[in-house]
Amino acid sequence: MIDALEQAEAAVVACFDTPVWAAAEHDLVAALDATHRIEQRLAAVKLGLVRELDGRGTATAQGASSTAVWLRDRLHLGVGVARRLVELAATLDAAPPGVRDALAGGTVDVEQVRVIATTVETVHASAGPEAADKAVGALVDWATQFDATLLRKLGTRILDHVAPEVADAAAEAALRAQESRAARDRHVTISEQPDGRLRLTGILDTEAAAALRAAIDPLTTPTGPDDTRAPGQRRHDALADVCRLALRTGELPDNGGDPTQIVVTTSYDGLTRQLGTAALDTGLHLSAEAVRRLACDASILPAVLGGGSQILDVGRQRRLITGPLRRALVLRDRGCAFPGCDRPPRWCDGHHIRHWADGGVTSLANAVLLCGHHHRHVHHGDWMVRLGGDGHPEFVPPAWLDPNQIPRRNHYHRRN
Template sequence: MLVLVDVQQLVKEAAELAAAPLCSPLDHEIVGLLRAAHHLEQVAIVLQTRLAHEADIRKLPQTQGARSLSGWLRHILLLDPHQARELTVKATPVIEQAVLDGQLNMRQASVITTTVQAIPDDLAPIPGAVNVPRVVQDAETIMLTHAGQFPAYQLRRIGERILAHTAPHLADQADEAALIRQEARNHRRRGLTLSMPVEGLVRVSGLLGAEEAATVNAALHPLCKPVHDDTRTPAQRRADALISVCTLALRTTELPDDGGEPPQLAVTVAYHPLTSTLGTATTDTGERVSAATVRRLACDARILPTVLGSAGQILDMGRSSRTAGTALRRALHLRDRGCAFPGCDKPPRWTDAHHIKHWINGGTTSLDNMVLLCRHHHRLIHHPTADWTIRLSPDRHPEFVPPYTIDPTQQPRRNLYHLRI
């Protein structure tokens, strides 16, 4: 019989063991200790899973006002959503015992359980033509055997073709049926989540079906190519590509209205009259951003800036007309033909219209005060430590004067790529 005091005693002993000095173990002992500690963790997860299942049987989550078992676990154990969902997977006794014996971990157990449960009951066109329980048992045995060689993510790929091992004459038929069910299930499970900001970062997570993911990849891939001297990681390039796609969508007139107005980002920014400078700003969703970011956004994003004085009074309620309109954008496209920063090959549709003299300093939204910049170079120009200067040459084309640290002679540079014939 499982008694609370016994579990509490085990926790106390495990905690004391974890806090004990390692006493410089030998190399092979460290490996053994790691494996033993990992086994201990998995045994504890089995116990948590069994308790979670018992709580579900007794309907404790509903009794305590939770909408689901995973939501209840998140609340009482302060778990992340993924951790809570893992505790709701109920393995078969055989799989559960394999975890307790140290033959596999709970992630592998979850994959095996999901694979076995996905085997359809109607494998054969003629009822009784195949022994379904035997196929399920064979699948479980094969997956348990592979678990000693493959981690969960590789084991999942093996599970996708498990019937090729257990019922090869029906594998193709079953795969087609399984894919149809999987696509329907994935469509129901699709979702996108933006977390609350933590130190200025918002975690974007979600699930897409294979078809939807292919669509997203097709939109992002052309924008993920490294630029000259690109130091971004592949993940950073994908993040920038996603922002560029959304920025392009906001720039069109095809998005539906939001609250009776075109989609736009609103920010409230403090203005300090004594120093004539902007302070930090707050978006309409409550996130704080720097004044430098506001200046960059105000160049061309569909933004509604509200400037507050030192006492909180509204000094100026900006309008989205501060951005470059259709005619001005067309003129900029014809003149700059893309990002005007020297060496950049980004086409016009992936650029922002940057104010050479910032609007907060009296800069006008006009052809002579604007230049096309891609997101990467727009951020560079607005960086607080950037010393690049943009000006129009006598022929009314933009040129860039590099900082002294890059070129001591500070010779102006122009984008020659877009001038090619």
């Protein structure tokens, strides 16, 4: 397989280097069609590799929390893209042979495969395997004419074509299945943008959507004739107001050992003289004006910093990694310190580098921030944790993973 892929790669490079300006129009169209077929066939091969690696547990064996996270680091993908790749590989693996053959033959694309597999699964449950086989043929044929969106719409009445005697009863069952999928697919995704803002996307089920509208609608009305905010801006401000109201209730559960709160780190001069910027524990930055506004309703914890922002003192030492010591740990590590992990501080525990049971002390020099998965992985695995010369954690992989055992660091939480 490796030899064949290398030959294919060389052929693609040769095509890329071929000037297209001199080609006739019909040749360009034919080349485009061939490129699309090859792309889908490569997708079939890629999905097969992902499915096999996922089944073998390669990702967790190498310290990643999931195959999606491992693919993100290995292929430099967005984690959402990597997650969908794993899901589609599983879907294709369970799909009828006709669906896999269509993708390998380049006649359908991966989004159409997702639609066909889901539709055929519904038909199989409603009308049995014979109707499902007929549905595969019909859907693959339609896929040569229609894109994934239209194919999904056509698929809602596929039983009218392959099993009309059960179509009406199946339509009712399909509605119930749709409700079940809506509950399964509910999600909210928060993606950090390069400039520090967040992109909020997701799908709410009916009940959550009603609750959200009830909460923000009263706050989205214009405040007066001078309110020039666009509707989207008013909804943004309303959602922020709801979050502030929730934080003020004091009824939210603790987060990583501390009360749920916004943590801002700034210098004393920056706070009193309104100079410079401040950092949130998520790694984002605020202007001095914003910090002074937050400080009007905040608890302030002094911290003494040395050269290079090395933390020297954060108040009284405690036996557990909580309170001031945890805040110092968050300030230093920014999130899970394990290489390749992007989980934020609120998902993390404080871990003793030298275990407490072995005489390790509870101090910043003997602590590292780890998410739940990597906390367990470090406890039960062969990774060694230590602080580097600059006071930041580094991880030495086991010899079976890296014979040279070169120390690794997390680069996702760097702020400069």
